[in-house]
Amino acid sequence: MPEVFIDGTRYEYDEEKDEMLLQFILDQGLEVPFFCYHPSMSIPANCRQCMVKVGTPVKDQETEEYELDEDGERKIRWFPKFQTSCSTRLQDGMVVLTQESSEEVARAQKDNLEFILVNHPLDCPICDQAGECPLQIQTYKYGPEGSRFEVKKVHKPKHVDLGPRVTLDAERCINCTRCVRFTEEISETHQLTIVQRGDDNYPTTAPGEEFDDPYSLNTVDICPVGALTSTDFRFKARVWEMNQTPSIDITNGKGCNIDLWTRDNEVLRITPRQNEEVNDYWMPDEGREAYEQFNENRVDRPSIKLDGDNQSNTSWNNAIETFAEVLEANDPSDITIIGSPHASVEENYAFNKFFNLLGVRNAKFTPHVIPGAGDGFLITDDQAPNTNGCRVINLDEAEDASIQSTVAAAKVVIILSDNLVGREVLSTSDLDNPYTISLATNHSKTTKASDLVIPITCVAEHAASYVNIDGRIQRSYPAKETKYTNRRLNLEMSEGRLDRFGTNFDNWVSEENKVDCLPVWDFLNKLGDRLGLDFKYDHSREVFAELSSSIDELQGISYERMDEENGVQLPIEQKEVKA
Amino acid sequence: MAQDWKSFEPLLIPDIPNLEKIDVYEENGGYDALKKILNDRDTWSRKSVIEEVKQANIRGRGGAGFNAGLKWSFMPDPDGGARYLAANGDESEPGTFKDRKIFEFNPHLFIEGSLIASYAMTVDTIYVYIRGEYLSWVDMLQEAVDEAYERGYLGENILGTDVSIDMELTYGAGAYICGEETAMLESLEGKRGYPRTKPPFPAQNGLWGRPTTINNIETLANVPLVINNGADWYGDIGAEEHPGPVLYGISGHVNQPGVYEYPTGIPVLDLINDVAGGIRGGKDLKAIIPGGSSTPPLRADQLDGVTMNSDSLKDVGSMMGTAGLVVMDEDTDMVDVLWRIAHFYHHESCGQCTPCRDGTGWLEKVLKKIKDGEGEMKDLDLLLDVGNQMEGRTICALADAAVWPVRHTINRFRDEFEERCKKSVHAVA
Secondary structure, eight states, X not given: XXXXXXXTEEEEOOGGGOOBHHHHHHHTTOOOOOSSOOTTSOOOOOSOTTEEEEEEEOBOTTTOOBOBOTTSOBOEEEOSSOEEGGGOBOOTTEEXXXXXXXXXXXXXXXXXXXXXXXXXXXXXXXXXXXXXXXXXXHHHHHSOSSOOOOSOOOOOOOSEEOSSSEEEOTTTOOOOOHHHHIIIIISOOOOOEEESSGGGOEEEOSTTOOOOOTTTTHHHHHOSSSSEEETTTTTTOOGGGSEEEXXXXXXXXXXXXXXXXXETTEEEEEEEOXXXXXXXXXXXXXXXXXXXXXXXXXXXXXXXEEETTEEEEOOHHHHHHHHHHHHHHSOGGGEEEEOOTXXXXXXXXXXXXXXXXXXXXXXXXXXXXXXXXOOSSSOOSBOOSXXXXXXXXXXXEOOHHHHHHHHHHOSEEEEESOOTTTXXXXXXXXXXXXXXXXXXXXXXXXXXXXXXXXXXXXXXXSOOEEEOTTSEEEEOOOOSOBTTOOTTTOTTSOOOHHHHTTOSOOSOOOSTTXXXXXXXXXXXHHHHHHHTOSOXXXXXXXXXXXXXXXXXXXXXXXXXXHHHHTSEEOOOXXXXXXX | OGGGGGGOOOSSSOSOTTTTSHHHHHHTTTTHHHHHHHHOTTTSOHHHHHHHHHHHTOBOTTTTOOBHHHHHTTXXXXXXXXXXXXXXXXXXXXXXXXXXXXHHHOHHHHHHHHHHHHHHHTOOEEEEEEOTTOHHHHHHHHHHHHHHHHTTSSBSSGGGSSOOBEEEEEEOOSOGGGGSHHHHHHHHTTSOOOOOOSSSOTTTSOGGGSOEEEEEHHHHHHHHHHHHHOHHHHHTSEETTEESEEEEEEEESBSSOEEXXXXXXXXXXXXXXXXXXXXXXXXXXXXXXXXXXXXXXXXXXXXXXOBSSHHHHHHTTOOOTTOXXXXXXXXXXXXXXXXHHHHHHHHHOOOOSHHHHHXXXXXXXXHHHHHTTOOOHHHHHHHHHHHHHHTTOSSSSHHHHHHHHHHHHHHHTHHHHHHHHHTSTTOOO
């Protein structure tokens, strides 16, 4: 195996991988500061921050043996200049000195940071990036104590709306060109470029053009300073006030891995979480805008239609009693249940199982697909996160017309978390005759047309799994509390920075933002009690454990495995999702 | 040799009226070198042309002074794909204005040289990148290129052989950085003029990823001389390690500024006093910049016996550069000169990489402060320190070019800078 020596330690490397020095260093868990390098994009080596000292051993030209010095050590020929490690190819026998072992290198990196900061406004106290800013972090670690720059900084455009979602502060920009390379190499819209020259340059669009790339907000994530900020999230919260909880994007079939950022039981923003198998470092802007539906327009407390079309809130007891009476008053063959590609595997399974126990026919579901909506990258035709999950647990996949005829023939229709009216599978009048019960997270045309609405938890409030269009099962974690959950008792909830450092203050202080809803399985527990059914789960983990023991495709899969492997690919046949 | 420079007859721009016309050029032996090669390919194989030029030791006239033939030999073997020659006519360094004389007075010599180079390297397309401000010179060269196409020196099957070479003219948009060879390639490709990281070098990965060689206009114009007269003849002109005729662009406080053709190795003081007619107004010489603004300036008292060739200039701590000599008389304010040079590099830094982008601005701003009488003594050391932090840490050599004049002007004229700082509003510091 070829070898390299980094700060005196020997490492072996795989020649096949053709890796660059910086990536290799990072892969070993070592650190060298950098700004412009990004593992998924081309290497411009323009920030010059990752400079290290590099040398190669001297070989005798004839024998090809390493030449040795008096001490028997290999003779090293040092490169005359510092090398940017991001653009230096590994070479057998290469000797590398980083800032850890070389004063010279540490000084060179400090010098470079001094240059970067010369025209940077240093407005961290009012900058959204503070707290998660590579420039801030690396300046604290490797930068100079102060600045010797006593002349005037360059002035450039500030608070420029580059497009509908991204705001530019050109003064903060350090010209790493990550955003430009993103639009060239990843989203391929070529919307951004650097304009002007020298210390006047900054990224922007062509004159009159908007930065409306459907992936534009990724540039905010990869911006190593606060030059590009999210217009929506700007000035809403400091990073350290929020908790970061891993989750899954539910706005389409790709199941991008994401983080939910919460404060006071409100989701304030969504950012992508790296997963090479699914979304790499990216996600569509659309998925980020979904955070509002976790906070706004939620079904909060059950509601019931008493007279005419007016719904009014009711108690859980009354809702359960009404639900039970409807089930008791009707023959199971007159009851139709409709599962949902928008709901999780556990929800669909518990829902279907519960009503099967009562003798109701297997649940149907209809995929939610808009042909042509996808882009072959991270936006899919499939508008739902769990179409394949419904298939795996053997719900009956139905055409829209089949749903319509079943509903027309039924006396009771129970719909799980699917806005069938909103997406025009059904019309409001289809639901006039049957008694309609919706289990829903948000108010919609469907809940409005329902006789009884049961509020259920959304992806931000429960642990549950989803199977994406490629057959990969991945799961969510509770990121915000509901009225009846307690973060301290729910070990799956993440801690805020304040908690971690031992203050008495709790981030989840706002009772107002807690939605009065229940996980589907928990509601069905209560309904089962009332009906005397043998149906009891203490956690969605139990639902999944039962599934993995009963369904072939899910055998050997557990929440733990999904956590460790960042999702698990299921052995399922790829099925064309049709409209 | 240096002694008999007065008897030297110009070779690059001989005194022949209307030489820019192809008829006149042909009458005076024009395109003979090309014919000589193409009509006798047994003697003049591609390899032997490169060897002859390498022997002649034409040192690149664009500033770096690299052996042109050696550079050609770096091209990989042809693989059937496109190969390019990019002729660099973007001369825009302050003090440099020689290539345009070739475009104006002897364009066919350059075209012929480029054709020989292209033949030697199996190149099929020549791109000529001309400084954006040289619009009239683009027209002049275009006329010559059109004539050459008409006579069959350019295009398909040149002179009835199987050699086909095209020449395309293109011009910049006013950026000094596009004279840096890889920035020029980016610009030719229609992109922002950002220098590329090397390796890979242009010979491996040049225009559109194909093998490309970049030569200066004047360098290419020297090639027919070598082919017509032989490498030995060429090597005898001027200084031994840096032979050949050179277009000296002399500007500044002299009586007769202009472009003069003489061999290398001519004494600097002869160039000022005899060729350029001496210092204007009979004043004393204070300093020179020998080869464009990036080359370190020299004090008058450093110039005794110094000649215009790389070894001699290196001995006194400077460089030949582009042989664009800037002459400054005793009344010159060196603080002002240095500020102006620093302003140029600040304005022309492309901004791609950090030390140059932010360092050039810092240098200029501190020099402005000193110039305006607000400098402090510590600023002089700061300037040197900032320079050290920039040099050798960037993608291209623009940062180095910006640092050298700062370092050497301050070191060689330190008294003047200190005096300015002492008189400043922050005097005691």
